[in-house]
Amino acid sequence: MSNQLSYRLEGQNIYLIKNNHPILSDVSITLSQGQLVTLIGPNGAGKSSLFKVLTGYYAPTKGACYLKGKKIQDWHKKELAKERAVMKQQSHMPFSMSAIDIIKLGRSPWAEPMNKTMIDEVIDMTQCQGLVHKDYAFLSGGEQQRIQLARVLVQLWREKGPSGWLFLDEPTSALDLYHQQQMLRLLRELVQQFPLCVCMVLHDLNLASLWSDKVYLLNKGSIVAKGDVSEVITEQVLTTWYGADLKIMQHHEHQKPYVMLSP
Numbered sequence: 001m002s003n004q005l006s007y008r009l010e011g012q013n014i015y016l017i018k019n020n021h022p023i024l025s026d027v028s029i030t031l032s033q034g035q036l037v038t039l040i041g042p043n044g045a046g047k048s049s050l051f052k053v054l055t056g057y058y059a060p061t062k063g064a065c066y067l068k069g070k071k072i073q074d075w076h077k078k079e080l081a082k083e084r085a086v087m088k089q090q091s092h093m094p095f096s097m098s099a100i101d102i103i104k105l106g107r108s109p110w111a112e113p114m115n116k117t118m119i120d121e122v123i124d125m126t127q128c129q130g131l132v133h134k135d136y137a138f139l140s141g142g143e144q145q146r147i148q149l150a151r152v153l154v155q156l157w158r159e160k161g162p163s164g165w166l167f168l169d170e171p172t173s174a175l176d177l178y179h180q181q182q183m184l185r186l187l188r189e190l191v192q193q194f195p196l197c198v199c200m201v202l203h204d205l206n207l208a209s210l211w212s213d214k215v216y217l218l219n220k221g222s223i224v225a226k227g228d229v230s231e232v233i234t235e236q237v238l239t240t241w242y243g244a245d246l247k248i249m250q251h252h253e254h255q256k257p258y259v260m261l262s263p
Helices: 047-055 077-083 099-107 116-125 141-156 177-193 205-211 235-242
Strands: 008-018 021-032 036-040 062-067 084-087 164-169 196-201 214-219 222-227 246-250 257-261
Touching: 008 047, 021 047, 021 062, 021 196, 021 222, 036 047, 036 177, 036 205, 047 164, 047 196, 077 084, 077 141, 077 164, 084 141, 099 116, 099 141, 116 141, 141 164, 141 177, 177 196, 177 205, 205 257, 214 235, 222 235, 235 246
Parallel strands: 036 196, 036 214, 084 164, 164 196
Antiparallel strands: 008 021, 008 062, 214 222, 246 257
């Protein structure tokens, strides 16, 4: 196996059919460690379905997903869980658990004893110190998202930091502005410092523009635009595929596209 394949998760010519209805059509995507990748698109575009195929929850009807050159479906569940972690948009617990116990669930694929130093480090970096001893069910949606982020980071944590592929479905949807900024800053720092790929589904195009290394735009189950944010977040592309009346300006500090809806 080449080193190039060792650091990729790839979907190749993916088709997905559910109840005789085509959901994804000939989708190919590459997720490399060291990148923050975002999936965008209008409602019903296929983002969530692609998310589930890439993470191994759905088997494609045709085509395949490969992690480190091996089909996702051929990985043992525990070994796969050491390489990729998934944070859903909402995670409800059917019974009472403390937030710290939710975080510790991230280590369930690993055989070695719980490393308290590592747990504490992740709690600090996700700013969950004041939440960990509370009942998870009574936390707000945003607080639960922060606990879930800590859980998935703990799941991928090696000796010095996270490694692998981290999938996040609308991770900022319930967060206030401060915690949106802190979460995205943390994810950016982690992909720059460690062999980690973050793949997010986002509806907020300005967050996608400001933080992403690469963007994939889906519409009706196909990838219709991909590349750097400057290639995808354009008036022509967004007007074509979203149908909204909008303007693109440049972020004055970071020189990234900024989307403004026309009144």
